[in-house]
Amino acid sequence: MKIALAQLNYHIGNFEANTEKIISNIQSAKDKGADLVVFAELAVCGYPPRDFLEFDDFISLCENAAQDIAKYCTDIACIIGLPIRNDVLQGKDLFNAAYFIEDGKVKAITKKALLPTYDVFDEYRYFEPSTSFKCIDFKGKKIALTICEDLWNINDNPLYVSNPMDELIKEQPDVMINIAASPFSYTHDDERIKVLSDNAKKYHLPVFYVNQVGAQTEIIFDGGSLVFDADGEMKAEMKYFEEDLQVFDLTEVENVRNKYPQAERLTDIEQIHDALILGIRDYFQKSGFSKAVLGLSGGIDSAVVCALACRALGAENVMAVLMPSKFSSDHSVQDALDLVNNIGCLHEIVPIKDAAVAFDSMLAPAFKGMPFNLTEENIQARIRGTVVMAMSNKFGYILLNTSNKSECAVGYGTLYGDMCGAIGVIGDVYKTQVFQLAKYINKERELIPINTIVKPPSAELRPDQKDSDSLPEYDILDRILYQHIELKQGSAALIAKGFEEALVRRILKMVNVAEFKRYQTPPILRVSPKAFGMGRRMPIVGKYLS
Amino acid sequence: MKIALAQLNYHIGNFEANTEKIISNIQSAKDKGADLVVFAELAVCGYPPRDFLEFDDFISLCENAAQDIAKYCTDIACIIGLPIRNDVLQGKDLFNAAYFIEDGKVKAITKKALLPTYDVFDEYRYFEPSTSFKCIDFKGKKIALTICEDLWNINDNPLYVSNPMDELIKEQPDVMINIAASPFSYTHDDERIKVLSDNAKKYHLPVFYVNQVGAQTEIIFDGGSLVFDADGEMKAEMKYFEEDLQVFDLTEVENVRNKYPQAERLTDIEQIHDALILGIRDYFQKSGFSKAVLGLSGGIDSAVVCALACRALGAENVMAVLMPSKFSSDHSVQDALDLVNNIGCLHEIVPIKDAAVAFDSMLAPAFKGMPFNLTEENIQARIRGTVVMAMSNKFGYILLNTSNKSECAVGYGTLYGDMCGAIGVIGDVYKTQVFQLAKYINKERELIPINTIVKPPSAELRPDQKDSDSLPEYDILDRILYQHIELKQGSAALIAKGFEEALVRRILKMVNVAEFKRYQTPPILRVSPKAFGMGRRMPIVGKYLS
Structure with missing residues (x-):
């Protein structure tokens, strides 16, 4: 039996585009001799559809799309994910399900049992967990079909009290297929390989796993669909951050070593780089825009975002706005111009002095001679926010936000100023990682000026300001933030790890x-x-x- | 048996304040001769604690607080809600639970089975549902204790496949107690009374129900704790939007008619008015601020917010900033000044012309003579946003957002301009309801100038602008929005109801x-x-x- 894994980039609620793409891949899989083509979890509507699921009309559109798709499933069977209605009055109104389609008809329905409801996931908000399990018979083989999380309950601290595979295995299946919408994080590829390999070994069955690829606003799917033999050995690893369609022969997977090419493993920074580019590109493509604008300060954050945007959208579609004030150092403007020259994007220089003077005089009666402080720093940032938003409004550019995760974490930024934007490009990248990203971007040649990388970070909102005036050094700050945010450590635990108590309390x-x-x-x-x-x-x- | 219901206003994660308040109410209940005092769901930490629950340290603080509270439970028993750890490895790490405390010790633990995971609720994100049920024995009575949602599965389209009371009733209890954190909406009081009455009738038992009161950022608890006899007749209705402690004699509840006073029922607009005042007051009190600032345009939205803020915080703590531009009509400034005079709040007048001129000249080289359009309208709104935020930064005022639900819905507002603020006061109030609120506020005397109420709504961002230039009339707009947002109707359903197709598609x-x-x-x-x-x-x- 030949199984095609179709790793595709869906657009949430864009039934026309998704259906067309799915049908074209059914045809490609047929052309490549596949007996069965497998699409991802909720492929019909895209993942995560969120509260679109609460519209009855939306579910009908999913059903209609699936019926359209079914017509093309002749001479090939298909497994595809979609939300379906729950006919039982008690319980949630929907299931997260998969259709098994053969000869143009839905022959079997599999429903998801384990509903991730943590971090970015809200599945129990919409779906009733399945309590019945049945394998699918196809061409003399029994397929144990599960949906994403259904295979993930085998770690040390299981989140759920049951395992769907423990039920399905009773039917003595020949192969496991898992359809997923498993979002990227730079730690996730290794976990995914381990979990799927552990499943193969535990149930002694080959595993075929297909993931989505592409970004849905902030959530990025990295693809990397996988095949394992019954010993848990990885037999194939599909492309990361790109669509891919590959056909695998079940007998060969079971018997032949090193038959299929594996994707090149990437470092964390390489993965983050590729993910951010996909994230930018899909945000624009799926919302129907092509051009970006950002404020370019001469600092490293906006330089990295500018470089990523140029890679994602083309330098000719990126407008960098330099907005010097009286506190901007000469080198800042020069560093920003050097980047623009290196990278070839568009730019405008809009000094903010006139507006700063205007706000000073407008507010003088109310402020009654009170001294310059954070208020005036914020006014500068908000003038810049207004300028880049004006460029956005006038020319249809979409504003990229350039705040990094360290400053988002501690609130080192001005709301409605430098915190503006349609999408935060590096808001999940700590400052210390931003430096690594900059170096990686410069791998082939110097795009980001060295001076931007080596100078001490500064917001340049008052004379001789440095980030380190208000914040601890980034290496120590980021270590504490990582422990607190990623690892959910409270102050007692952090102090026990040897971090200075006053510093821990201040940062938290x-x-x-x-x-x-x-x-x-x-x-x-x-x-x-x-x-x-x-x-x-x-x-x-x-x-x-x- | 005398049962005290303690309807209190908690502060999320403020263990010191919550514990002190709980202990003081235990003492009051004792003084009033109660045998048992009942506190709300998650009273120890406040509801909703959200991802604080993912910090191990936070759970330890809950446990410690409960131990402190237990010491005071002598000569009185206590039921109190808190999160507790799940000792079983499989499943989520926590339960949403209640302690039954007697003689200073935890004698029984009840765990919540039905975990609301819809709308603002995320309980399955944190908690494992309970699968074991047991009544509590106290003073010769059997108490069927449940937690909030556990009693809500008796409507026409039950969300869950089981009912905890169907298990508990097997022990033949004498009374039902339900502890809740049931948020306010203007429809919720009637639903709550019906659901609890239906439970009393279905199981033929008296019901004692205690709710939280107070606002937790955007979520407002209205109190209104209730007592029903075994026929489902309401015997007591505690205060709305205020703390309350009342003691009820179980025998009297069972036998005496009209013994306890009931709260006055409020109209929808009265409820919304009181809820918004509580919401403003608690936002400030719980975040440690006392003074508010807002932009006052002369229009009805900011007038209503200003009046509500003055009632919540005192007029002496409210700063209204008038920011006329060349497009502001004379009557706008006069209407705003009339309101300030009527209501007695502070005010500043900061004309925005200088900044508007400055942005025009700063952007002229980039804009190359392109005509005035939405860009320049947005610049005015963003100048105003910058001015009120400057007042906030300089003086420690907290900015109130004045956008109404109709404009939030259709995006009729400027991001980083009039959409700024720490808390949206009327963002869940449709424009047509804002008019009703204004009339209610003026019930005793004219606070909001009549001209503000009767003139056609306008953003005044270009000459002779009216909202109706860009939007349908508010009565039709609000009807479509309500059907779409509250009732989740898609376009087909709305058109079937008789709304004009082009209009429906445009609004959606x-x-x-x-x-x-x-x-x-x-x-x-x-x-x-x-x-x-x-x-x-x-x-x-x-x-x-x-």
Whole structure:
């Protein structure tokens, strides 16, 4: 039996485009001699459809699309994910399901049992967990079909009290197929390989795994679909961050060593780089825009975002706006211009002095001679926000946000100023990782000026300002933030690890007090196991840690 | 047996304040001769604690607080809600639970079975559902204790496949107690009374129900704790929007008619008015601030917010900033000044012309003579946003957002301009309801100038602008929005109801395209069954409906 894995980039709720793509891949799989073509979880509508699922009309559109697709499933069978209605009155109204289609008809339906409801996932918000399990008979083989999380309950601290495969294995299946929408983080590829290999070994069955690829606003799917033999040995690893369609012969997977090419493993920084480019590109493509604008300060954050945007969209589609003030150093403007020259994007220089003077005089009666302080720093940032948004409004550019994860974490940024933007490109990348990204971007040749990389970080909102005036050095800050955010360590645990108590309390308080700012920041491309946004839901007026 | 219901306002994660308040109410209940005092769901930490629950340290603080509280439970028993750890390896790590404390010791633990995971609720994100049920023996009575949602599965379309009371009833209990954190919406009080009455009738038992009161950022708890006899007749209704402690004699509840006073029922607009005042007050109190600032345009939205803020915080703590431009009509400034005079709040007048001129000249080289359009309208709104944020930064005022639900829905507002603020006061109140609120606020005397109420709504960002230039009349717009947002009707269903097809498609598209704006708006005080924010989670780059 030949099994095609179709690793595709879907667009949520774009039934026309998704259906067309699926049908064209059914044809390609047929052309390549496949007996069965397998598409990802919720492929029909894209993942995550979120509260679109609460519209009855949306479910009908999924059903209609599946019926259209079924017509093309002749001389080839197909497995495809979609939401379906729950006929039983009790329980949630939907299942996260998969159709098995043969001879143009839906011959079997598999429903997901384990519903991820943590981090960015909300599946129990919509779906009833399945409690019945049955293998699919096809061409003399029994297929144990599961959906994503259904195979993930085999680690040390299982989240669920049951394992669907423990039921399915009773039918003595010949092969496991798992359809997924498993989002990228730079730690996730290794985990995924281990979990699937562990399943193959535990049930002593070959595993065929197909993932989605592409970004849905902040959530990035990296593809990397996989095949394992019954010993848990990886037999194939499909492309990362790209669509891919490959056909595998079940007998060969079971018997032949090193038959299929494997993708090249990437370092964490390489993965983050490729993920961010995909994230930018899909945000624009799926929302129907092609041109980006950003503020270019001469600092490393905006330089890295500019370089990534040029790679994702083409330098001719990126407008960098330099907005010097009286506090900008000469080298900042020069560093920004050097980047523009190196990289070939568009640019404008809009000094902000006139607006700063205007706000000073407008506010003088109310401020009654009170001294320059954070207020005036924020005004500068907000003038810049207004300028880049004006460029966005006038020319249809989409504004990229350039805040990094370290400053998002501690609230070192101005709401409605440098925290503006449609999508946060590096908001899940710590400052220390931004430096690594810059070096990686410069691997072939110097795009980001060396001076941008080596100079001490500064917001340049008052004379001789340095980030280190208000914040600890980034290497120590990022280590504490990682422990607190990714590993969920509270102050006692951090102090026990040897971090200085006063520093720990100060940083954790900053993180928690900044919650009101993060609530209003753009969606942030998720590349870590714990990004700000939908995956991290904190009270705003809560008192704990602050 | 005398049962005290303690309806209190908790602060999430503020263990010191919550514990002190709980202990003081244990003492009051004792003083009033109660045998048992009942506190709400997750009273120890406040509801909803969200991802604080993922910090091990946070759970330890809950346990410690409960131990402190237990010491005071002598000569009185206590039921109190808190998160507890799950000792079983399989499943989620926590339960949403209640302690029954007697003689200073935890004598029984009840765990929640039905975990609301819809709208603003995320309980399955954290908690394992309980599968074991046992009544509590106390003073010769059997108490069937359940937690909030555990009693809510008796409507026409049950969300869950089981009912905890169907298990507990087997032990033949004498009384039902339900501890809740049941958020306010203007429809919820009636539903709550019906559900609890239906439970009393179904199981033929008296019901004691205690709710939280107070606002946790956007979620408002209205109190209104209830007592029913075994026939489902309401015997007591505690205060709405205020703390309350009342003691009930179980025998009297069972036998005496009209013994306890009932709260006065409020109209929808009265409820919304009181809820918003509580929402503003608690946002400030719990985040440690006392003074508010807002932009006052002369229009009805900012007038209503200003009046509500003055009632919540005192007029002396509210700063209204008038920011006229060349497009502001004379009557706008006069209407705003009339309100300030009527209401007695502070005010500043900051004309925005200088900044508007500065941006024009700064952007002229880039804009190359392109005509005035939405860009320049947005610049004015963003100048105003910068001015009010400067007032906030300089004086420590917290900015109130004044956008109404109709404009939030269709994206009729400027991100980083009039969409700024720490908390959206009327973002869950449709424009047509804002008019009703204004009239209610003026009930005793004219606070909001009549001209503000009767003049046609306008953003005043270009000459002779009216909202109706870009939007349908609000009465028709609001009807379509309500059907789409609250009732989740798609375009086909709306057209079938008789709304004009082109209009329906245009409005639904506006709603969906504005998703990227709403992602970045402040938290919005929730007063309806479907508010923007955590309770409505839509894709941003999705295609459905747009």
